[in-house]
Amino acid sequence: AQTVTQSQPEMSVQEAETVTLSCTYDTSESDYYLFWYKQPPSRQMILVIRQEAYKQQNATENRFSVNFQKAAKSFSLKISDSQLGDAAMYFCALEHVSGYALNFGKGTSLLVTP
Amino acid sequence: DGGITQSPKYLFRKEGQNVTLSCEQNLNHDAMYWYRQDPGQGLRLIYYSQIVNDFQKGDIAEGYSVSREKKESFPLTVTSAQKNPTAFYLCASSTYAGLTEAFFGQGTRLTVV
Numbered sequence: 001a002q003t004v005t006q007s008q009p010e011m012s013v014q015e016a017e018t019v020t021l022s023c024t025y026d027t028s029e030s031d032y033y034l035f036w037y038k039q040p041p042s043r044q045m046i047l048v049i050r051q052e053a054y055k056q057q058n059a060t061e062n063r064f065s066v067n068f069q070k071a072a073k074s075f076s077l078k079i080s081d082s083q084l085g086d087a088a089m090y091f092c093a094l095e096h097v098s099g100y101a102l103n104f105g106k107g108t109s110l111l112v113t114p
Numbered sequence: 115d116g117g118i119t120q121s122p123k124y125l126f127r128k129e130g131q132n133v134t135l136s137c138e139q140n141l142n143h144d145a146m147y148w149y150r151q152d153p154g155q156g157l158r159l160i161y162y163s164q165i166v167n168d169f170q171k172g173d174i175a176e177g178y179s180v181s182r183e184k185k186e187s188f189p190l191t192v193t194s195a196q197k198n199p200t201a202f203y204l205c206a207s208s209t210y211a212g213l214t215e216a217f218f219g220q221g222t223r224l225t226v227v
């Protein structure tokens with residue numbers, strides 16, 4: 001079984017500030033991938049960042065970075081220099097290398113204020 | 115441009131009727147998926163298909179059916195047996211399940227009237 005938990009239903013950040021979204025997961029397998037997806041009001045799912053579990057180095061994509069703690073089964077997303085366009089639902093997801101589909105958390109709604 | 119297309123964007127269904135949601139991709143992806151999204155529930159897997167002519171039930175398959183006759187197409191039928199079909203439905207595809215990121219369509223909003 002695998003579960004993905006996002007404990008923050010809503011978060012708020014001021015423009016240009018930094019915010020961290022939390023995600024924990026539970027799995028008995030050692031090989032898997034972790035993802036953060038963004039869903040803006042258009043409802044189009046957009047990949048933000050991806051992390052392979054076998055890599056110790058945290059993934060980074062421009063203003064987005066993750067803190068991957070494999071032993072703690074934690075995968076948080078840090079957004080630096082927040083912009084109004086970052087306002088969206090953010091979903092954490094896990095997929096096993098031997099698996100078949102993404103397993104999503106319930107999402108965190110991020111509000112960016114001017 | 116390559117992508118994944120869902121149609122229609124909005125769909126209304128009377129109670130007791132079956133309705134089919136379309137999903138087409140031209141990304142040459144092997145795997146395709148259907149997810150259901152409800153407020154506060156995240157995305158839940160309905161069905162997935164890793165190759166043509168093969169598909170598997172996901173976590174909430176009851177009341178739904180699919181087919182995969184072509185690599186490009188993975189239609190979802192919401193049957194009258196689905197007790198609460200009003201939701202947002204997302205289709206996705208990936209090169210191979212478990213290895214690469216999934217690309218999503220823009221979704222279909224189904225409302226039972």
